[in-house]
Amino acid sequence: MTRAGRTTGGLTIGELASRTGCTPEAIRYYEREGVVPRPARAGSGRYRQYGDADVERLAFLRRARELGFSLAEVRALLQFSDGDPGRSCGEVDALARAHLTQVDAKLAQLSALRDALAGVTDQCRGGVAVADCRILGALSGGAARRTDAADDVNQSRQR
Amino acid sequence: MTRAGRTTGGLTIGELASRTGCTPEAIRYYEREGVVPRPARAGSGRYRQYGDADVERLAFLRRARELGFSLAEVRALLQFSDGDPGRSCGEVDALARAHLTQVDAKLAQLSALRDALAGVTDQCRGGVAVADCRILGALSGGAARRTDAADDVNQSRQR
DNA sequence: GGTACACCTTGTAGTCACTACAAGGTCAAG
DNA sequence: CTTGACCTTGTAGTGACTACAAGGTGTACC
Numbered sequence: 001m002t003r004a005g006r007t008t009g010g011l012t013i014g015e016l017a018s019r020t021g022c023t024p025e026a027i028r029y030y031e032r033e034g035v036v037p038r039p040a041r042a043g044s045g046r047y048r049q050y051g052d053a054d055v056e057r058l059a060f061l062r063r064a065r066e067l068g069f070s071l072a073e074v075r076a077l078l079q080f081s082d083g084d085p086g087r088s089c090g091e092v093d094a095l096a097r098a099h100l101t102q103v104d105a106k107l108a109q110l111s112a113l114r115d116a117l118a119g120v121t122d123q124c125r126g127g128v129a130v131a132d133c134r135i136l137g138a139l140s141g142g143a144a145r146r147t148d149a150a151d152d153v154n155q156s157r158q159r
Numbered sequence: 160m161t162r163a164g165r166t167t168g169g170l171t172i173g174e175l176a177s178r179t180g181c182t183p184e185a186i187r188y189y190e191r192e193g194v195v196p197r198p199a200r201a202g203s204g205r206y207r208q209y210g211d212a213d214v215e216r217l218a219f220l221r222r223a224r225e226l227g228f229s230l231a232e233v234r235a236l237l238q239f240s241d242g243d244p245g246r247s248c249g250e251v252d253a254l255a256r257a258h259l260t261q262v263d264a265k266l267a268q269l270s271a272l273r274d275a276l277a278g279v280t281d282q283c284r285g286g287v288a289v290a291d292c293r294i295l296g297a298l299s300g301g302a303a304r305r306t307d308a309a310d311d312v313n314q315s316r317q318r
Numbered sequence: 319g320g321t322a323c324a325c326c327t328t329g330t331a332g333t334c335a336c337t338a339c340a341a342g343g344t345c346a347a348g
Numbered sequence: 349c350t351t352g353a354c355c356t357t358g359t360a361g362t363g364a365c366t367a368c369a370a371g372g373t374g375t376a377c378c
Binding site: 323328335 | 352377
């Protein structure tokens with residue numbers, strides 16, 4: 001058998017990772033955070049052992065994260081689907097709709113930002129001395145309004 | 160005299176904060192990071208004492224941050240305008256253009272995200288049982304493609 | 319002059335969703 | 349039995365702050 005058979009039929013964390021597009025570190029992090037359950041450990045050794053349910057749960061988690069849900073929101077979503085399957089999905093709907101509203105707001109801010117930046121770079125033709133640079137000028141002297149709306153759009157440049 | 164006169168003509172950190180839309184903690188953080196200079200301390204006491212140049216610098220910083228520049232980029236921008244005012248603004252222009260490219264990419268990703276989310280919430284009419292919820296279903300079974308492009312858009316929900 | 323109180327000081331820890339690394343253990347193959 | 353890929357736990361770092369603790373300072377009012 002190749003790789004996948006190593007631990008009596010289960011997947012190792014690395015195999016799960018490559019099937020779901022996560023890193024093993026991220027999966028262990030999700031486990032610490034209680035978003036995915038602690039798996040059984042393989043027979044003789046101490047390796048984590050995963051099955052198809054874990055692949056599905058992690059794929060769900062990744063997809064929800066790609067849609068911009070926070071880990072806390074994903075946890076909530078997963079609790080809904082873990083719980084009584086007869087319950088109404090109204091809360092799920094509310095969560096998704098609230099999230100859509102946020103995304104729409106952020107989209108508007110980001111597009112305003114784009115226009116401001118484009119306007120600013122258009123003014124600079126590159127050979128000018130710094131003292132006369134329009135970018136620096138636009139940033140220095142622009143309308144100083146500080147809206148709450150402008151608050152949330154910046155944070156998008158990690159990693 | 161009211162508040163602003165407390166320290167022989169200068170502003171306290173709190174006054175600077177309210178004039179620029181920052182918190183005093185954030186200003187002290189910028190100082191630690193070397194993005195704004197260490198100010199003089201007021202006469203008898205140890206309070207930080209700010210002037211108009213500080214208000215301007217901080218306003219510049221806030222505006223650049225609102226346009227999505229990282230603190231490191233703002234530092235670079237400020238170094239350009241601190242330095243020889245006869246230098247060409249080509250580097251400033253390059254920085255702003257690179258940033259505009261990033262913003263455009265992010266805008267495209269976010270708008271794709273919006274459409275996906277809207278499609279997903281449209282399918283849920285709210286009264287359905289969780290077992291049949293389309294949102295959960297869409298998240299569980301959707302196309303499992305994992306693009307690098309989808310990677311960067313999530314990070315936008317701190318604070 | 320005393321005291322109340324708002325604001326300041328430094329320092330440390332927490333946030334979010336990870337990533338990176340160190341030091342060592344385990345597994346299968348050759 | 350060795351090689352080497354992968355696993356284990358634990359800790360620290362990222363960015364741009366925020367939150368809090370414990371104490372100091374400045375001013376206004378009585």
